[in-house]
Amino acid sequence: MKKTGFMYDQGLLLHDTGSDHPESPERLLAVYSGIRSANFFRLLIPVDAQRIDFKWLETVHNPDYIYYFEEICLSGRTYLDSQDNRMCPDTFDATLLASGGVVNACRMVMEGLIDNAFCAVRPPGHHAGQNFAMGFCFFNHVAIAARYLQKAWGIERVGIVDFDVHHGNGTQRIFEEDPTVFYYSIHQHPTFSFPGTGREFEKGTGAGLGFTLNSPVLPGQSDQAYRRHFEKDLCPAFDSFKPQVILVSCGFDAHEDDDMSDMKVTTDGFSWMIRRICELAQRHGSGRLISVLEGGYCIRRLPELARNHVEILIGC
């Protein structure tokens, strides 16, 4: 049995996107309630959310962008650049809290206080780039975590697995020239889904060529297609890259009941995926794995998806 950390904070609920936006506080409450009501809850080790140290934030985001985001946010504007990126005056602080919580989970894993962790955060992060917000995302928590692990702990190879149904264009772009961070994403085919990137031929550039891998899946596909891609693409790639720590961009929006996508992945399909990722972490990184919530919009299904996810982290 693993020592599993769990990061959640009520401050993340203050990020108000308005009544008609799918990235709602109710999502996080659903995730939390699923985990809170599980009989394994008492086994979880709490990970505090805290405002991120700007030293780490700036390993990924431009100071100009950070201050632009803060300024627009405090000005009372209701969105950043696009209606997708809705916000309220608390959004900047909530986002700092989320990023800081993820970094904290990484620290605890590296200090050996926990083996792995699940960070129930919002806003999500994987569409955010060095100097832009996109697709409900403002700061790229997973990218910041990867840089933190490298700079604070000397980790040489970080593996990122992103199974959110949308391609993590922000994360890909941040690391596409970097051979020390392997970015793997499985998502709905870009012709049929936001943001329109993540095609098979996007494999990284320059020194990073071969350290980005995308598995686009056509609409309507289910667990079987995901399994096939994991076995054929992800597993051999990570077996050869040998990541010392694995970060997971954990989006539950490929679920069959989630109306943000046309994928048909079942609850069991998600369990299978995280189990397989845990095996890779065990094989190459002594089990070190930090999973970070991205999308997932089906309030009815989120409790069971989150519960199963964490249960597997404990049991793997």
Place this chain on the structure above:
Amino acid sequence: MFVSRSMIKEVVTISRKTSVLDAQKIMKANRVRHLPVVEEDGRLVGIVTDRDLRSVYPSITLPPEEQQKEMQRLHEYTIEDIMTREVVSIAPTSTIQDALLLIEKTRVGAFPVVDERGVLIGIISVRDLLGAFIKVMGVHEPGTLLGIVVEEKVGELKKIVDVISEEKISLGSILVARYWDQNKRAVFPYLLALNVSRVKKRLQAMGYELIDPLQWHLGQGENGT
């Protein structure tokens, strides 16, 4: 949508006296496949393609010594001997649509762009045209593609666009497939947003059929889109 906006303006050119061997080197060094041939005053007189050059090179199936001999012979040839004189060119005021139709008709891969005096001022290739269309369609921009089946009647497109703008979503592009099903058209708006669920719901409430991507990619042969 004019050729002058999408053409390459810094064109690599050669003269009719350039040797065939030099032309090949120039083509390789600049990674181009078409070399317009111009006079000193800039007037276009011909064009040479990589295929023209390849056809005068000795075949690699020849024994090495014969290849050498043939190569020696090539020194005597200049571009004048092999260039195409009847060049299919295009005017800067022609449109991208003109260029596309001209490609379909002539099967030429690149058109020199010449002004009314016959002076070369640019070149536009199939690749440049593809680039122009990628831009027009917004393929590089993050967004979500919708597919909507509509009756063939006046005003349908307006209703759809109204919903999109009321939801404050930027429209990247909109394509219309005029023949989808009998008496039906398909409209494909490319929305520059992730959150399109409200637009989808509103369109469905208005009675529109949204194309199920699964059915769409399975049935793609039948509709010819």
